[in-house]
Amino acid sequence: MSSMAPGRTPTMRDVAAHAAVSPMTVSRTLRGDPRVSPEMRARVLASVEALRYRRNDLARGLRTGRSSGLLGLVVTNLSNPFYSELALGVEGLASVNGMRVVIGNTGGDVDRERQLVDDMASRRVDGIIVVPAGNDHAHLDPAGLHGLPVVLATRPPTGLDVDCVVVDDFGGSRSATAALVAQGHRRIGFLGLGRSLWTGAERLRGHCAALEEAGLPVEDALLRSVAPDAGAAEAVALELLAADDPPTALFAANNRNTVGAYRAIAETGSPAALAGFDDLPLADLFAAPISVVTYDTGEVGRRAAELLLERIADEEPPAHARLVTIGTTLKRYRPLRGPG
Amino acid sequence: MSSMAPGRTPTMRDVAAHAAVSPMTVSRTLRGDPRVSPEMRARVLASVEALRYRRNDLARGLRTGRSSGLLGLVVTNLSNPFYSELALGVEGLASVNGMRVVIGNTGGDVDRERQLVDDMASRRVDGIIVVPAGNDHAHLDPAGLHGLPVVLATRPPTGLDVDCVVVDDFGGSRSATAALVAQGHRRIGFLGLGRSLWTGAERLRGHCAALEEAGLPVEDALLRSVAPDAGAAEAVALELLAADDPPTALFAANNRNTVGAYRAIAETGSPAALAGFDDLPLADLFAAPISVVTYDTGEVGRRAAELLLERIADEEPPAHARLVTIGTTLKRYRPLRGPG
DNA sequence: CTGTTAGCGCATTCAA
DNA sequence: TTGAATGCGCTAACAG
Secondary structure, eight states: OOOOOTTSOOOHHHHHHHHTSOHHHHHHHHHTOTTSOHHHHHHHHHHHHHTTOOOOHHHHHHHHOOOOOEEEEEESOTTSHHHHHHHHHHHHHHHHTTOEEEEEEOTTOHHHHHHHHHHHHHTTOSEEEEOOSSSOOGGGOGGGGTTOOEEEESSOOSSOOOEEEEEOHHHHHHHHHHHHHHTTOOOEEEEEOOTTSHHHHHHHHHHHHHHHHTTOOOOGGGEEEOOSSHHHHHHHHHHHHTSSSOOSEEEESSHHHHHHHHHHHHHHTOOOEEEEESOOTTGGGBSSOEEEEEOOHHHHHHHHHHHHHHHHHOSSOOSSOOEEEEOOEEEEEOOOOOOO | OOOOOTTSOOOHHHHHHHHTSOHHHHHHHHHTOTTSOHHHHHHHHHHHHHTTOOOOHHHHHHHHOOOOOEEEEEESOTTSHHHHHHHHHHHHHHHHTTOEEEEEEOTTOHHHHHHHHHHHHHTTOSEEEEOOSSSOOGGGOGGGGTTOOEEEESSOOSSOOOEEEEEOHHHHHHHHHHHHHHTTOOOEEEEEOOTTSHHHHHHHHHHHHHHHHTTOOOOGGGEEEOOSSHHHHHHHHHHHHTSSSOOSEEEESSHHHHHHHHHHHHHHTOOOEEEEESOOTTGGGBSSOEEEEEOOHHHHHHHHHHHHHHHHHOSSOOSSOOEEEEOOEEEEEOOOOOOO
């Protein structure tokens, strides 16, 4: 029964001293080693409780050479519901495996992404899930990170051989445009993303595929790229709707574009139909109907974590990088109607 | 110039061997110690680059006795935009101070909260921000965590003396109800939260205060508590609207209740006005007008992180726990109108 | 300016 | 069944 400096976090030695045993007995007891006699075990646990001792996982990890038990998660914008659900998915699967998640927000800045990945590698995370901000993925190559497992989410790797989880951007876009065509629309305006982004290219490709499959022409005048905010999308949509021969429907390639397009349609009183990629949660409360391409965002995170955990666990990693595609669903929102 | 086992993460010794210097020189170089000659520095850095060496922050922290550089963040539901913005706020301030954030999601389960806090304490995080799931906060007491700083967000501590950041639930509710009163409403239905929750109690209190200040009676028949999902809220709202002398307006105490109330009003074609606590982002696209109590959710996270970082930095902690209240704004959403 | 010794908190390996 | 030495990767504190 010895005392201890106040305010200091107790160590195993403190517990050992308190219980009048060797540190090893404390260590074994806490590890659940069966070779500890019940009396010793009880004495140690009493001291542990008395001192409110908590084993230092950092020091433990250092000695065992085992991992930190941390997964890194680097996203572009955590406040975007998409990424927060993705984060929740990752956290859930990590927790089941006794791991925690360290988050980093890049704000779309590649330099910051580089710096975050570097920092996490220094913290010896067991693996990293990244939603890449740009197209240069060189700093994400496990080869340059001593084999640290990396999984990309939302965008496929360029120049890297790493696992990846993406949404079926092509298929989702195609089905949305096909649905508009099925409703009789023959001139459909497209509010796209930057063509340099993989996601943007795929969604455009899906849109065009649906048109071609319907025997409709792909008119350049109806295809627009939009800066990534709803205001810009609204301006572009207004321009499309003001044309001599305006489109009778719009397809917006992401949620911000969809919101902008919706506003343009509402303001001008245009009868144009609207479809968009990404869900808009309370769209059934909107004044006008809208179709959206939805997908399970949490599933993206869960699958990414799954791939990462496999890489971490496997002695011999899979020979080739794996690509998981998350399917999409076309969802129609119709305004609520009163009984009258 | 010595070689190294492949696939292994290099250590300082590896770098030292590669550069043919002592580990201390490597350590000093990486620390930026000015007492290293330029030639040595260059030689070391060359080896560092050649081996793609990255200092092990865990071992470093162990030796320096310094902190892990991690902040714990325990929330009830990360997929809720409120908490993801809070998380973003915390992450931002942490990053500025060179720290990372470890997240944990409780799903509202107090046992899981306990376990997460315990785990994070074992990982030697420098402090924890918690959105408590329940009213029992005993396990969050720094006294039981060897002085580990704790800051509560959204809900004030019960039985603890810790810093806290809350939203002005009382003031926000009062202003929302006051606005309805100013519009001429004299019978206002209230869709509240559980009375046991602090947030719920405060929002009810604010509502009642506004009524009393206007000389209006607080009628029990108009006050309801709702289970925490939109469907239940809708049912309760329908019941209120179906009364003999129905309320001419509803005030819902959180976003889910607001959505339920909105649906009830839309379905019945009721002319009742609607106000609610918590923002509903795209409410200007809704068919009917709505007022909401908004607040800067990111600010909640930033202030919480601020308080926590102060506690971590200060040798002598503030004598008393501090309470920060984040103000609210009443925001009116009006449906978009076409030019016609 | 550079190297040596020692130890952070813990767990493996060996001895008793 | 328990304890003593040794070292994980890194850096204070001291030599030189």
